[in-house]
Amino acid sequence: MKKLINDIESVVPDALRGLAAAHPELRVDEESRIVLRAAGPRPGKVGLVSGGGSGHEPLHTGFVGYGMLDAACPGEVFTSPVPHQMIEATTAVNGGAGVLHIVKNYTGDVLNFQMTAELSAEENIEVAAVLVDDDVAVHNSIHTAGRRGTGATVFVEKIAGALAEAGAPLREVLRVAEEVNARSRSFGIGLSSCTTPAVGKPTFDLGDAEIELGIGIHGEPGRTRAAMRPARDLARIAMDALHDDLPISGDTLVMVNGMGGTPLIELYIVFAEVVDYLAEKGARAARSLVGNYTTSLDMQGFSITTCRLDDRLTRLWDAPVETPALRWGRLT
Amino acid sequence: MKKLINDIESVVPDALRGLAAAHPELRVDEESRIVLRAAGPRPGKVGLVSGGGSGHEPLHTGFVGYGMLDAACPGEVFTSPVPHQMIEATTAVNGGAGVLHIVKNYTGDVLNFQMTAELSAEENIEVAAVLVDDDVAVHNSIHTAGRRGTGATVFVEKIAGALAEAGAPLREVLRVAEEVNARSRSFGIGLSSCTTPAVGKPTFDLGDAEIELGIGIHGEPGRTRAAMRPARDLARIAMDALHDDLPISGDTLVMVNGMGGTPLIELYIVFAEVVDYLAEKGARAARSLVGNYTTSLDMQGFSITTCRLDDRLTRLWDAPVETPALRWGRLT
Amino acid sequence: MNAAFFASWIEEIIRTVHVERDRLTRLDAAVGDADHGANLDRGFAAVAPVLAAKQPDTTGALLKQVGDTLIRNVGGASGPLYGMAFREMGKVLGDTPDVSVAELCTALRAGLAGIQKLGAAVEGDKTLVDALIPAIRALEQAVRDGVKQQEAIAAAAAAALAGAEATIPMLARKGRASYLGPRSVGHEDPGAASTALIFAALNTVATR
């Protein structure tokens, strides 16, 4: 394993130290492992807190800032954060209008956020939680842990963040978050596994011409292994999976997300194919993100997330945002 | 080789198609392979054109937009663009105040830009060129091709772009570009080689615990091979190389740049070490970029670029910019 | 089984989880995200200094402390689950000076209930529950059979181990392994393996 780390035990705090130095507009509590806006909570604004395992950067720490999150709680690599982090973040961002927890659907995240919600109630902070579960590779069923939360988290954080910034009350912010999640679907394809610092070798092995279809964002193997194909066919496999689950039509918000080890030039190639696919279905990529947003350490591959837009969601998507990883349209 | 491509011959045009679809604020001429601002040239504003081989994304195409480049000319992967592209871009961005060519110091780039300048003169367009040569891994000498142009290109494009946007004449824009280059130094470390689509396997092989010191951005091997070390030591090797060449002091603009295959979390770890190093030297990272800015396809590794700031350069760095890969502070 | 006995149990868990860390992580690499060993080792390693500092004098306080420390330090799915289990056991045992096997059964049942309340896993879902329930059943059977404490605990440890091994052919329906669908078949559940370790540690202490 060749990684730019000092010690497998100190990966997260060392990275937080760098994040803090690079972004004076954030307040990074390295001890408690929470990342906040330096400006602190705005009275009367709903606070947005997300969190999850590290290794998905820029998710979530890179999305803290004006128009998006108020706090992020990074756990150990691929391990959900713990309740004491989250309760501290929740308390810190509470401006009196309650706090929305944005939770990706993984047992660990769900359980730890659930404990946090109980603790928050004890502290008289009104907390609501939205569960993001957009990954169609996992079949949803009451007999399973349900779909994973992946790329749609970025959409939920951006759009709910914009509404919170506009001063909407908690139940409306929750509602729009749930709506974005309901309209969003993701599917990922891995060309390689990833290597966690703790393990030091790839979580799974893939042959020279093999890929994994339906990967998650933790180096989990996918649902099936398949032969490598041209970008056009891979984009089509992913889009078909999304379309089968929720037919694609109209103005669509599209993210072609790199898993961490894939160059941007390749993501643009995939995006071009996605645009063609959408056109076939009479839809179009009205808004888009192409780049590394929800990564899985050094994994090579991509995921596609789509979200059917309406006028209101488009306006909220377009609203100013100023975070390390997403920024546009902010008045200075 | 597993790459998200359709055909090794169509990598650049396919990616440009994706870029065009993702960024309506750009005008992408896929035929001529030039990327322009959709708004076109502003009369009286100096035009900024850069270009170079593809495979370094977001450089240069991702830096076209308000406050930075007017046009980028992407060549084939790792191959400088050709004069007919550049002359077309030069003509397209000329607002009557002349055009600055930002050229990374590689024989191919230099020769092709030189031919373009001759053609521009025939068309009565005033053209000046700045040669970026910041990479201290290569010893500068009149007996060699000289230092390579790497990360400092981002600084030159941003700062010269800001001055051009402010309406400065060509000779001033050229002067600030040369000044930024003179104040900037870079050094890169590769943990892996990269694989060009045309070759289909890594340009060079590295052992499990080996790294290359002093790599360029084209998968060239570095100056020396060394044993893998913790991030702290690698950051120090790079910073020592920069400091030996041009002592570091005062307010410094720092970029910790990923080579394409390195996760963001690791780049933040390196940046934290850089900040410590600067403190030792009585300097500080007054401004910074941490992320993938000047990549080398899927190479794992990083480069560090420093530039000594003064008040004027800091102001120009802070000036609004709105491009796919760099954006801040723009009034909407 | 007095507070010192339980303290020895926890120490033995700390030790064996550390020793078996890589094996647990390897199991998790096959069906999950390759962190179970690291998670538990981080959590139990944090327990030692906490106990040294607080020196809880009742079994209840001890186990609650262990549970809280796991919740604070593990994260993931296993942190809240094991944390809650130790907390619930602590609540049941309170200041009981000398815990009988029957009382231990009651405490473990409470721990299991905590786990199921949080995670809603039932037997056969391929989780740590598949090691825990057989262990509790074996202990309860031993109480009914009136066998000696040491023998009862040995039976529980054997049942936990068998339960963990029995997860190999199962199709996961809870936790990350469930994402794999049929590909989860053929691998031992890492949480079940760590539960077996925890009972093996109990057995080690009981046979001292």
Add this chain to the structure above:
Amino acid sequence: MNAAFFASWIEEIIRTVHVERDRLTRLDAAVGDADHGANLDRGFAAVAPVLAAKQPDTTGALLKQVGDTLIRNVGGASGPLYGMAFREMGKVLGDTPDVSVAELCTALRAGLAGIQKLGAAVEGDKTLVDALIPAIRALEQAVRDGVKQQEAIAAAAAAALAGAEATIPMLARKGRASYLGPRSVGHEDPGAASTALIFAALNTVATR
């Protein structure tokens, strides 16, 4: 050597560059950026349709066309260098109906001058110049010796090949290979190898 002869030469270059593409790229992988074969193949492949469309009727027009097409399509260092060389040769040969070996020498000297004006490489810098200069010298010697055209060209091809091989022990001082410093030693320069190919193609056509 009439215009048809030069057209055959260009066709033969197009063919051999395509065949040797991977070898040239491999040489470039060792000391450069692994694109020399792809660059030249892209450039010369573009020449064929251009010539088919324009059918230049003089050697000068033909070679200028080749040079322009290389400049338009190759990029990199080799595009302008080879492009300029063919253009300069075309300028010298103009509408000469039947080019003598001596005239070819003059044209090649002009091509070399174009290359050196652009790239400033001298012999020993480990570039294509190290294959080109020996080839020209061999040709000039052959003229002085009054040998037959075919023999003269064979000598030039052999000299180019030897020149290319002689770059192996050299330390690069121009182009990307120069970044490697001492590590450039021990590898053949890709541009010198492609220059040797171009002279080999000339020889093939001359011996038909």
